[in-house]
Amino acid sequence: MHLPANFHVIERGWLSANQIYLWSNGFLDVIDSGFCTHQAQTVDLLNLQMKSLPDISPRFLINTHLHSDHCGGNAALLDAYGFKLLVPFAEFDAVQDWDLAKLGFSDLGQPCPIFSAFGSYQPETVLTLGDLDWEIHQAPGHEDEAQLLFNPEYKILISGDALWEKGFGALFPNDQGFSNFEGALSTLELITELQPEVVVPGHGGVFSDVSAALAFAQNRLSYLRSNPDRNLIHVANVLLKFKLLEWQSCQNMLALDWFQNTLMLQKIATILNLSIHDLYQQVVNSLIKANAIRLKDGLLLNT
Ligand SMILES: [Zn+2]
Incomplete structure (x- = not known):
């Protein structure tokens, strides 16, 4: 190079x-x-x-x-x-x-x-x-x-x-x-x-x-x-993962509070016809499954 x-x-x-x-x-x-x-x-x-x-x-x-x-x-x-x-x-x-x-x-x-x-x-x-x-x-x-x-x-x-x-x-x-x-x-x-x-x-x-x-x-x-909804879920995953990179760890309830108050995530929930709470759960589950975050004792942790 x-x-x-x-x-x-x-x-x-x-x-x-x-x-x-x-x-x-x-x-x-x-x-x-x-x-x-x-x-x-x-x-x-x-x-x-x-x-x-x-x-x-x-x-x-x-x-x-x-x-x-x-x-x-x-x-x-x-x-x-x-x-x-x-x-x-x-x-x-x-x-x-x-x-x-x-x-x-x-x-x-x-x-x-x-x-x-x-x-x-x-x-x-x-x-x-x-x-x-x-x-x-x-x-x-x-x-x-x-x-x-x-x-x-x-x-x-x-x-x-x-x-x-x-x-x-x-x-x-x-x-x-x-x-x-x-x-x-x-x-x-x-x-x-x-x-x-x-x-x-x-x-x-x-x-x-x-x-x-x-x-x-x-x-x-x-x-x-090929599946714009999948893209939107990916965007939501990226935003929460980015926030955890910033915070490193955060109480699950406070992370939910941030999620609910973030306009882009509200918009995505509306387009996907999900409640913001359901979108949050879906994103948390998918990031845990991908080993991108952990949930321990009510704390979300960056991995
Ligand atoms: Zn950029």
Whole structure:
């Protein structure tokens, strides 16, 4: 796998998205900032990198998309280092107005400290980070406003949650209850056309067997698309598992309370014609069966 010398990937756990550092000519750029409960670690990791690069100044902080595990450390990094934050073009106004209905953190029941952006970056343009040029491409599906960054010289793709080595981020339903399967497919087709040789995903390790990852993702997408209800249950499972990653453990009754008050989960229960309580039970049972959580003495535990 051939990566440039001034390009460094920090692989984080699943609660925080991976981060990428790029540097050149005395400037350091950073892509994504992790989840808010890890923000001290995010700042510490950056401190280490800064110390290893003499005479370096922070420049741009970029978010591939505005999910709480990709932008939850923005506030801390902006505060500590004064980066210029660039967000996807279509979300710039929502960030500046801190419009929670549009940003979706509260819909998903996830915290994210408030931040403001310096500017935005948009599809069909080229952004220079470090000393590398990155083509920007729209990547609908998991998040319709998400953007991919592709460097044609090294054929590196920064995919966010549009493509992982084994799958992609959950396909959340819109207000009408539909997930963007078409968009997710078009994004996988776009990646096929770009022919990356290395993919830096938002979660999990950097990988180079891109055709295997694309085949896996297309199978997964067909499987979810063939039964949209199954996709919705998967989304609900992901949201509770993510919450348990954040909490690590929680009283079952408090987890139910969070579940009942989370708009996305209310929406899914309505579409599936289930009570929110029945949906909760179904999700807990399915996560226990998958060994993703445990229930012990009235406590839900992350595993
Ligand atoms: Zn995401």
